[in-house]
Amino acid sequence: MVFPSKYNYIFFGLLLTLLTSCATYYQKNYQLQNYIVSGDFNAAEKLLNKDTKSEKGINRVLFYMNQGMVNFTLGNYEKSNYYLNKADLYNEDYKSGYGNEALALISNPMVKPYKPEDFENVMVHYYKSLNYLMLQNYEEALVECRRVNIILQQLNDKYKKTKNKYSNDAFAHNLMGMIYDASGDKNNAFIAYRNAYEAYENSYSKLFNVKTPDQLKKDLVRTAYQSGLEQEYSNFSNLFNLEYNPESEPDGSLVFLWMNGFGPVKSEWSINFINSGYNDGWITFANEEYGLNFPIYIGNRKKNEQSAFRNLSFVRIAFPKYIEREPVYKQASVRIDSLHFNLELSQDINAIAFQSLQDRMVRELANGIARLVTKKALEQIANSENKNLGSVISIINAITEKADTRNWQSLPYSIYYSRIPLKEGKNKIELEIGQGQQKEKLEFNIKKGEDIFFTYHQLESYKLD
Template identity: 45%
Template sequence: MYEASGDLNNAFISYRNAVNLYLANSGSFFGTTLPEQLKKDVLRTAAALGFTDELDRYQKLLATTYSPKEENIEGELILFWENGLIPFKDQTFYSFTVLPGNTDGVVSIYNEELNLTLPVPISKGKGKNNKFSDIEIFNVAFPKYVKRNPYFFKASIIKDSITTADFQLAQNYEDVAFKTLKDRAVREVSKAAIRLGTKKISEHLLKEENKDLGAALGIFNALTERADTRNWQSLPNSIYYARIPLKKGKNTISILLTAANGISKEEKVYVDSRKGIQFKKITSIKSY
């Protein structure tokens, strides 16, 4: 966007920041490897601004040599390909077991799958520690993502009857979804388990006063235990991009989408050349 508006200095800074983020993460970030086009862009803008030190530095870091091109193009097209659909949220249940021993005023609940042990304070009723041997096992609801595989896995760009390039991955939303959910899994499950343990405390306390009301509260707690499955379902699974030079006049660009079963589909993009950068996108949401 900076480069399209003529602000080459901020464009270079943005390209450099992006490259540095990839390099700081061993060349890959959230399922996306450092795009080759990004390497070219940071070198090209450094050269255009006369930043020779930065140009030399990034040529070494990226193991890439800058090759200036002849300026005979009539503008450029940055074409985005939004492919597939992001995983959708469902819910799963983790079973927790109450471990024996409650003499210290705390009951420990344990989940084998997560290897997670959590302490829940034992409330005191009628001057003595409440009994929790009746709890035994209970379930905690937690959201999970269900993967949707994009129908198409590759897209090739055909210009002037010649295959010029393949799209490069720019953003992998599927990887972002799974990794962020995993990163907060233990914290969120811990909070949910403690919440449910507190519900069980109130349930057992009420049973001491009235067994029917205690049973009713237990049923209510079970029915209301569910995960938050709200999520964006119209985001693409992944976004790819390509930078395409334009010739003078009208340009017809064909994109050949290829599925795993070998079936192909052709999309066409029409663009009139002009100086500077233009943006367009194609979308293929078919998934299974």
């Protein structure tokens, strides 16, 4: 029996649709990222504004997040939050279905609406908080900081096994403390700083090699004193060997946030699993190198299906991996008059990304293997019944077994900060980047008793091979 040609057209039409949609996304994203890394954010915004299809398609949350980041950088803070609110709503409403689960069983995750990585979800609220800070809306900025750790907890609660190790964001606590500080609420500032200190000590220093910033220690001691918390002041003052002198309090301060480089990009890698045998309705696929094995129950399937599963000798599963984009500069400092302030590492987004994906891989590998084994078994069944059909499915399986390599590529690699004392009125400072390779003069005007925030994104990163 000859396989009807019209089915060939259907399958190849489906295949062409899948490949075309993937290619279109990567072409558009490549052009967008070129504008961003080169610092041409006006061109990036124009490109995004013209891309009306992406705003409605399966990559719309990436469109929203990129619009949010680009408009933040351009100083369009309200417009940035307009898109970030859309991304936030998308993340809240995301469901794994959208009518694509059945298709994903025989194709790959790229056909589904993009589901942001957990840390990407969190970074939406980081940028929303910064937007509100720039708009001097401290109350809403605090709301977004709180939501960071609320969302991390909610995300982790749904994972029964292999929970995220990134479950408490130290920098969000720290930023919350800075905002309370700027609003004059020293007691809540102290509480937030203390939470940040505990998160750095108990989590960040071990997971991401990010130690408690010295600036945080100074702020913790200062706000304990300003809140009248004598015991806490004594404890932290002795612990850090720091004293606070209220007479040395400046007229105001500048919280300088230095966002360095760009976060990692996703690529693809594959891992082989060998059929290690059948027992009592279960077939097991294992990888000795990584010490992994996954049993799949097939006892409730038809005999021909069970036979197809048992005849599989091995499968190769594709999974995303991150490729680091190392920043050109590893340090920066701020000079004002004769004073020099090092900007300290407070958030390593690159390390968080790698850890988050590793945790997700362990959780989802079993589902990935089940999906791939099912595809291969269906291929064998189709081939035994009709060689033409089997050939078509084999081609589709071979080409579409790809990992989802979409990600939010415009995020910074890391965030550094320091608190710079300022005098009332005009203040001239100099940002020194690296070992003084770059210098930039900046000017700030403050009122007495005022704290202001400033962000600077250092774009230079080494190009990927």
